[in-house]
Amino acid sequence: MNRLSLNQWTTRRWSLPQAVDGCARHGIPAIGVWRQQLQECGLARAVKLIADSGLRVSSLCRGGFLTGGEALDDNRRAIDEAAALGAPCLVMVVGGLPGVSPGEPLSPGVSRDLPGARQRVVDAVAELAPYAAERGVRLALEPLHPMYCADRSVLSTLGQALDIAERFPVEQVGVVVDAFHVWWDPQLFSQIARAGARIASYQVCDQLHPLPADVLLGRAMMGDGVIDFRPMTAAVAAAGYTGDIEVEIFNADVWAADPDEVLTTMIERYRRLVI
Template sequence: MSRLSLNQWTTRRWSVAEAVEGCVRHGVGAIGLWRQDVAAQGLDETVKLVADAGLRVSSLCRGGFLTSGDREALDDNRRAIDEAATLGAACLVMVVGGLPGVTPGEPSPAVDRDLAGARERVAGALAELVPYAAERGVRLALEPLHPMYCADRAVLSTLGQALDLAEPYPAERVGVVVDTFHVWWDPQVLAQIARAGDRIASYQVCDHLHPLPADVLLGRGVMGDGVIDFAPLTRAVAEAGYTGDIEVEIFNADVWAADPDEVLARVKARFAELIER
């Protein structure tokens, strides 16, 4: 379990303090944090809780939502960078945003359908944010999302697109997230993982359920409950040179409703069976 990290939303019922205590209780050495939960706990209090528990912060989620091109989004990302620096997070996960005018989970009567333009605005925002992050020692991690989220959450749909966007910057400044739920389907994924090399800033694992629920955001399952073959993906990430934490991130209504201690025990068992083997 030395590399297992609990993404906080896998046990969403837990506060930051409860998740930290759960990691300690179950022998998990790292935690992935979410900004709104850190804010609820208090940033300074979270820093103290994590340090006192001897945990690593594998990631802070999330920055991004940059496709509108407005200054407010850039300012919020600067705040996210500051928070990641204070927490000593290994990376700030960047979910870049969908088409302007589309709000996740809500009707969108006024949509900007210029997908190429949205991607150009992400590139422009990244050019502004990278120097700010570099000054604070924060690594930005671009996360491509499954194409079904292109309209509302991420106009980056493949690992190759994320790597193209990261390429102008040093690998220690801009990396990528390899999330099994989002990339398993891509026929080029193994080649792109090899291409990524030291740009891999985070490896996140969960399963892709079939059939998906009505709310496709909640279609993630515990490893082994869905359709993903984890062995080739995990092997490719290792061969690319990634030695960091492996974060389990699950969005699932049934998992969230279950006892978090039971969830974490199940996650550990499947991690040992399917990821660490």
């Protein structure tokens, strides 16, 4: 339990104050904060609230969407927020093909230049990494499952994320190992070993089968899907990662459930299946 973190999206219907209170009541020592709820709460209030609760912030979600070329200022604001919260990393969902928006029809001017989109990510990270380092925040590049390549992340494997991260000092740019997004990769364990000190965050949830019509909501509570967590947790530990383990679930049924019941189940499954 001393490494368990509740990513706020798992209990999406809770405000940040409610999520902080829920963690305190259930003995969860850390929280992964989402910017939407942070803005609703207000940064100064959130900083005091979390400090008074004794919780630590495991990450701030999210920065990124770098491929459109217009996100640098918002990412600098996100870095400033992470620094104020004491979050060790800002999770970066880097963005899909320029002109492709999640859930929207393709526009006539959409770009299909995938290598060019990935180069935009490199260029943007080069701009942001020194700014983040000055504020004690590490950018954490998160590869997403290939089904999200067009609209959310042109980084689909841990290896691709590391290819970019390794261009920068380890304290400036790391990677996220998210079980949902990377469990399928035949090179996963060699890439986790390669990542080593680059691992900035380890996130867990299961993958539903079959996937729902909205694949964004295909995450599940650990044990309700197809992922074997123990080998992945062991590999992350062997790579040297000793940080928090966040549970991050996008699932309509989980969101509709009583959040306190969700946390009770989350703790039991974490103990039994993840560690």
